[in-house]
Each structure stands twice: as C-alpha cells, then as structure tokens.
Amino acid sequence: MEKRNQRRTPRPVAGPSLITGYQLLEGVPDEMIDPAGNIRPGWSTLMTAFDRLGPAELPQRFERAEQYLRDAGVFYRKYDGAETNERAWPLAHVPLLIDESEWMLISHGLTQRVELLEKILADIYGEGKLVSQGLLPPELIARNSEFLRPMVGIKPVSGHFLHFCAFELGRGPNGGWWVLGDRTQAPSGAGFALENRVATTRALPDIYGQMNVHRLAGFFRAFRDTLNAQARGRDGRVGILTPGQHNETYFEHAYIARYLGFMLLEGEDLVVEDGQVMVRTVSGLMPLGVLWRRLDGAFADPLELRSDSRIGTPGLTEALRQGSLSMVNALGSGILETRALAAFLPRLSRALLGEPLELPAIATWWCGQEKEREHVIAHLDRMMIGPALSSTLAIDDPQGTRLGSTFDPAQREAVIAAIRDKGGDFVGQEPVRLSTAPVYVAGRLEPRPITLRVYAARTEAGWTIMPGGFARVGYGLDTAAIAMQRGGQAADVWVVSSRPVEQVTLLPQDGEKLVRTPAGALPSRAADNLIWLGRYAERVEATIRILRAYNARYAEVSNTALPILADTRTYLRPLGVDAKQALPVGLLSAIDSAVRSASQIRDRFSPDGWLALNDLQKTAHAFATRVKSGDDATRAMTVLLRKLAGFSGLVHENMYRFAGWRFLEIGRRLERGVQLARITAWMTRPGAPDGALDMLLEIGDSVMTHRRRYSVSAGRLSYLDLLVLDPLNPRSVIFQVADLKAQLETLPGGIEDGILSPATKAALELHTELVIATAEDMDGPRLKRLSGDFSRLAGLIADAYFV
Numbered sequence: 001m002e003k004r005n006q007r008r009t010p011r012p013v014a015g016p017s018l019i020t021g022y023q024l025l026e027g028v029p030d031e032m033i034d035p036a037g038n039i040r041p042g043w044s045t046l047m048t049a050f051d052r053l054g055p056a057e058l059p060q061r062f063e064r065a066e067q068y069l070r071d072a073g074v075f076y077r078k079y080d081g082a083e084t085n086e087r088a089w090p091l092a093h094v095p096l097l098i099d100e101s102e103w104m105l106i107s108h109g110l111t112q113r114v115e116l117l118e119k120i121l122a123d124i125y126g127e128g129k130l131v132s133q134g135l136l137p138p139e140l141i142a143r144n145s146e147f148l149r150p151m152v153g154i155k156p157v158s159g160h161f162l163h164f165c166a167f168e169l170g171r172g173p174n175g176g177w178w179v180l181g182d183r184t185q186a187p188s189g190a191g192f193a194l195e196n197r198v199a200t201t202r203a204l205p206d207i208y209g210q211m212n213v214h215r216l217a218g219f220f221r222a223f224r225d226t227l228n229a230q231a232r233g234r235d236g237r238v239g240i241l242t243p244g245q246h247n248e249t250y251f252e253h254a255y256i257a258r259y260l261g262f263m264l265l266e267g268e269d270l271v272v273e274d275g276q277v278m279v280r281t282v283s284g285l286m287p288l289g290v291l292w293r294r295l296d297g298a299f300a301d302p303l304e305l306r307s308d309s310r311i312g313t314p315g316l317t318e319a320l321r322q323g324s325l326s327m328v329n330a331l332g333s334g335i336l337e338t339r340a341l342a343a344f345l346p347r348l349s350r351a352l353l354g355e356p357l358e359l360p361a362i363a364t365w366w367c368g369q370e371k372e373r374e375h376v377i378a379h380l381d382r383m384m385i386g387p388a389l390s391s392t393l394a395i396d397d398p399q400g401t402r403l404g405s406t407f408d409p410a411q412r413e414a415v416i417a418a419i420r421d422k423g424g425d426f427v428g429q430e431p432v433r434l435s436t437a438p439v440y441v442a443g444r445l446e447p448r449p450i451t452l453r454v455y456a457a458r459t460e461a462g463w464t465i466m467p468g469g470f471a472r473v474g475y476g477l478d479t480a481a482i483a484m485q486r487g488g489q490a491a492d493v494w495v496v497s498s499r500p501v502e503q504v505t506l507l508p509q510d511g512e513k514l515v516r517t518p519a520g521a522l523p524s525r526a527a528d529n530l531i532w533l534g535r536y537a538e539r540v541e542a543t544i545r546i547l548r549a550y551n552a553r554y555a556e557v558s559n560t561a562l563p564i565l566a567d568t569r570t571y572l573r574p575l576g577v578d579a580k581q582a583l584p585v586g587l588l589s590a591i592d593s594a595v596r597s598a599s600q601i602r603d604r605f606s607p608d609g610w611l612a613l614n615d616l617q618k619t620a621h622a623f624a625t626r627v628k629s630g631d632d633a634t635r636a637m638t639v640l641l642r643k644l645a646g647f648s649g650l651v652h653e654n655m656y657r658f659a660g661w662r663f664l665e666i667g668r669r670l671e672r673g674v675q676l677a678r679i680t681a682w683m684t685r686p687g688a689p690d691g692a693l694d695m696l697l698e699i700g701d702s703v704m705t706h707r708r709r710y711s712v713s714a715g716r717l718s719y720l721d722l723l724v725l726d727p728l729n730p731r732s733v734i735f736q737v738a739d740l741k742a743q744l745e746t747l748p749g750g751i752e753d754g755i756l757s758p759a760t761k762a763a764l765e766l767h768t769e770l771v772i773a774t775a776e777d778m779d780g781p782r783l784k785r786l787s788g789d790f791s792r793l794a795g796l797i798a799d800a801y802f803v
Helices: 041-072 098-123 138-142 191-203 204-209 217-233 252-260 316-322 331-339 341-345 344-352 370-378 411-419 524-557 563-575 587-598 605-626 632-656 659-685 692-701 705-710 716-726 733-744 758-771 779-802
Strands: 075-076 084-090 091-099 166-172 177-183 237-241 262-265 270-273 278-283 284-293 327-328 362-365 384-387 426-429 436-441 445-458 460-466 468-474 488-494
Touching: 041 091, 041 191, 041 204, 075 252, 075 779, 084 252, 091 278, 091 436, 091 445, 091 468, 098 177, 098 344, 098 460, 098 488, 098 587, 138 237, 177 331, 177 445, 191 204, 191 252, 191 445, 191 468, 191 488, 191 716, 204 278, 204 445, 217 237, 217 252, 217 284, 217 327, 217 445, 217 460, 237 252, 237 758, 252 262, 270 316, 278 316, 278 524, 316 632, 331 341, 341 344, 341 362, 341 426, 362 370, 362 384, 370 411, 370 426, 384 436, 436 468, 460 488, 488 587, 524 632, 524 659, 563 692, 587 605, 605 632, 632 659, 659 692, 659 716, 659 733, 692 705, 705 716, 705 733, 716 733, 733 779, 758 779
Parallel strands: 091 488, 237 262, 237 284, 284 327
Antiparallel strands: 075 084, 166 177, 166 445, 270 278, 278 284, 362 426, 384 426, 436 445, 445 460, 445 468, 468 488
C-alpha cells in the first residue's frame, strides 16, 4: 500500500502547461498519461483547450456546470442520519476521455457478458442444468436471499429476463479494463449520466463541439422505442416503478420518467385485477404493459415475496405468471449480483457461450470449496475478504469487506476459524487497484482513482451499450471513498472519435407516427399530491398575507396589546401559527409540506418550478434565524410573497393544461375559498375590533379594487360584496367556486352523457347559491358554513378520484 502512494512526475512533454506538476502514483496506470509518461492524444486536445481558457476563465466555466446542477435540483440522498440528507450531485469537472477504438472493445466485451448473464438467469429460474451439471454450487442459489423461489418456471412474456444492466469497470495493471461488478437488480445512475453530460457541455460547449464526442440520446431513444413497442403490443403503457421520494436516487427516477415520457409510479398506484396490472388513474383503471422497476425484486409483491414490503403491489408475481406484463428486469435478477458468482463466470462462459470472457473480472475464490478455501487462507494477507452472498462491491462496502493484511493477530485467527467453519459465507478477491484520472483541485490537476459505470440496454436490434456512462472519482486516494455515499464524485465520460459523430436527439423524426397520451392518464396518487400542493401553496400565501398585515401594524405602534393585533393572534392560534414569532413555525411547516407534496411528483414539474419552490423554502428558513417582528418581518413577508408568486406564475404560465394542472388548480381554489370564507367571517363579525375591515381588504389583496368599485363605502356590506360575491374579483369566494365548477366539468367523469358527477353537482349548487345571494345574506353563520361547503366539496373530489 505504501508503494501505491509514491508519486512520480510524468516525463516533460511539449504542450499544455496545466499538467505541469501532475504527479502519478507509482505503479498505477493513469488515463491521461501513458506508461511512457506522454499525454494521450485526446487528452492533449482537452488540456490545450483548458490552457487557452486560462486560470481565470476555467474555474468560471466549471462554476457554470455547478450552477446548472443547482438550478436543475440534481441531488442524491445520502444515508448519514442527518436531518436533511439530500446532497447536491458531486460533479468532477474534468471529463474522462476514452478513445472510440477502445470503447468498441469494451462494448463488445459487455455485450458478450450480458448475454452470458441472460443465459445463467434463464437456467436458474428454468431448467436448473447449471446446478445439476456441477457448474454452479446449489448453495449459492438455495441460500441466496435474492433467489425468489416463486419466480421459478415463469418465462418472461418478452422472451428475455434482462433488459437494462450496468457494469462497474476498472482498468487493471496491464492497461486493460476489468469488470468489478454486475448491476442487474435495478441499475441506477443512467439519469445522472445524462445530467453529467448536460452540466459538462454547459461549461465546455466549444471544447465538446470540437472533440467529436458520441451522443447519449441515441441509446435512450432506442430503449424508449423498444419499451413503447412492447407496451403497445399489450394495449398498455410504460411505467417506472420507484420506491418513492426517500430513495437515494429518486431524482433520477423522476428525471428518466420525464425524459422518456414514461409514467412514474409507486406500488400503491398499481392494482392487479384478473392477472392484469392496472394503474389507478383519475379516469379509472388503465392497463400497464411494461414496468421498469427501480426497487429490489423481493419488495415488489408482498403477497408472494416479502410480506413486510410496503412499497410493492400484491399480485404482481401472478401477473408475470400469466404473461400480462413485461418487467425490466425480471424479478429475481438480483441473484446475478452475488459476489461469489464471479468465481464461476469464466467456466460458465466456456460452457454456455463456448468462448472465454473478453472482459475479465477480478479474481475471486469462493470458500465453500476446499481447494479455494485453503488458497484464500494461505494468501489471506493479499486477499479482500467479504461475504459471499453480498451483492455489494468491495469498493462500495469497506466495512463488510476487509483487506487481510489489516487484521490484527486475534482478528486474523477469528477470520480463519470462521472461514473454516462456514466457508460458503465468504469469498476472497484480489485487491482492487484502480487507475487514476485527473481531477481539478484548487487550480491544478491531481490524480484520483476512478471506476467506470457503463449501461447496456436491450433494443429491437439487440443489445446496445451507452457510449459513455459516468465515472466515479475519489476525492482522495482511498478507493473506498469512490462510492457516492462515501464522498465520491462523478465525471462525464466522453467517447471521442477521429471523425464527426451523428447528432442524435429524442425529438420525433420525419415520418414517425404521432402518439398522444390520453388526458386521464394521471395516477390518482399524483393527482392527490397536486391538489395538496395547491392547497399548501394557498395556505402559505394566506398566512403570509395575514402576518404581513399584522407586523405592519405592530411596526406602527409597538404594542402587542392593541385590539386588532390581539384579535389576529387569537384567529391564528388554532391554525398552529403564533404571530408573536417573527417567522412562525406554523408558516415554515406549511412551506415544508408544500415542498414534500411537490417532491413526490418531481416528474411533473419543470426544473424552474421546482427551483422556485425550493428557493422559497430556503429563504423562509434563513429568515427564521434572523428576522425580528415589526418592520423587519413585514419586509420578509413581502419577499416570501413575491417568491411564492414567482412559483405560482411559473406553474400557471408553463404547466400544460392537462389533468395534472387542473388538480393543482382545484387545490388552489379549494384552499383559497376556505381561507377567504374563514377570515371574512372572523373580521366582519359583530364586535370585531377597529381596523378589522381595512385589514381584511389588505389580506384579500383588494384595497385598490374596493376604492374603484365603490365610490362611497357601504361599510361592511361593500366588503362582503367584493370578497364573497363579486364574480370579477379573483380574490372572491364566488370566483373560486366558479373556477372549481369549470375545472370539475372538464375532468374525466365530471360530466358523462349529460350527467354531472356528485362533485360537479355540488360545485354547481354552491355556485348557484352564491350567484343569487346578496351581501345582506352573508351573515356570520352563512360565512362559516361556506368554509364547510368547500371541505365537503374536497371530500367528494377525493371520493371520485382517490379512493
């Protein structure tokens, strides 16, 4: 290990000065510098371009990439026990360059490997010849938690078990690429690879344009078209099954769903009826043809697999058994990630393919065999010792895998005893010695260990390999720190050609058939979250307006005993808002609730909308630590109100007028109606303190309108007329009811064959009642009933679309 940390400076080369002082690790291959100490051709072009930018502009370029990632809200979830554990995506700004000719070798080797894995998986859940012929130990199958016994004998309707796989690669000491691990369960990171590319090209558009870098869009286009074709063949749609917003890569699930136009679904969105998987949508149950799962297979079906799963769908296994659904990848494919399986792949390749593996894996010895067990014990100091049935790579799992030389004498004896007693639980692997690549650190380049994650997708033309993927780069020299959970970074991977490359996009091509998604294809869970997002946003606005009016008056008198202030505190207290606090916890809680609702439907939001909502949340929490009551709080509320208006404006102007927008609008109108009716009833009641009516107009954002509308104030009646019964005032109660009625009529099931749904009928009745009412009718009891009318209407909507 000491030898690895020795540095050597590359032999002086003519050209880029940025690499001056770039010191290689002794005995470790480097991606930029060849063994002779010369800079490789593609890297020379990149470094020359970096030098032209200079030490002043280059960091600015890299900051562009960081800014893009922040604006796009790219994050991953880090499990560190912290209260807030979303982390910004850690981009390593210098891309990893791989020549096209070398990439062809990688692609060919991975295509061979994934075909081998397909055959192995088909045998494990099929005839079982590999075990009966002694090519696979039965212990590795039968004792494996990833072996899903109910899947035995189920043949995928698509004819294939594997459709989308990932591979971890590392460059070995001989300069060739080695496979460090296979990802077949629910491979992650493809969406992050796309974001890496976008961020990097935002920073380096001129350099990217001149280097003939292969595009990624063609890979995703081919896979998207393949899945859509399979779904149409079964009269269904394609869905991505996510564990939900708390998963570490949820952002990627939402991003891929939006990018490819697939439905983002959770287990509760699905139901199995008569062996057919259906999506609960606002139009009723709709068939699903293809499900790209992003959760572990054992959790997919609590009925036949893990009964404690709360993220799966009962009956999913039966649907696969009946052939009504194509699954990407097949349930049970996680068994291929078993670490001990690597020990048998060379032999299996010769038996099943009749040829050796083109891309070797790191040497692995399963200790369930006597000869291999004794070999591991004899060479313990030079082995990585880890669990045989684990599906985690050694570089991802430094606690579960240890280098034998790091054991003290007592630990060494204990490990040897455990291996002899339960050898089948352990594997020995040769230590991973990764190549390095340059990372930009404080104005200079430094070498860091890297692994390469590459993706393979099955298309109608066969397997295709993504021309790039992404590289995981260590912050330091410790290879255990490469994992994203342990502080690693991610770099874009450029496969460079000597010739111009095809400019591929996901946009429709000439002659392609236009396919429109039906308006009602909105999952009920998503509609529910959209309604609550709208409600929370309006609740936040109403609270901010009240608090702004309160603090403006407090700033004038500095006397909390003033009747109008005491009355306002009394009104807010049952709502969980303490107006004595400059920025009340109740307001922060409402903002956080809006963000939580939005986070569950990330695939239905533009990055700008999400950024605006997050900006509101960050600003509010920052204000909470320093804002004081009075004028300071008044100004803070104005800032928050403007930021909220920015979010609402983005949604209103940019969100497609689909069912999703209508549910968001319904939520806004329901909550605004509740808030208006409630505050109007309170401030127009007999005995309300002086100044209540003027404060009501201010809260209702109708001061100027009232002056123009009523040349002579009619007192309480003019306020009631404007804020309750004026159909032209967007802040009036009747305006909310009219818009609710219009939205409900347009929703699926709102009016069918001339018959109104219960929710639409209730909205019509309430609207009619308000149309014929006069301001004199709006006494205290009627205003209080209005708030209840909105709540009952919300219940009818829930009954129609969410139950």
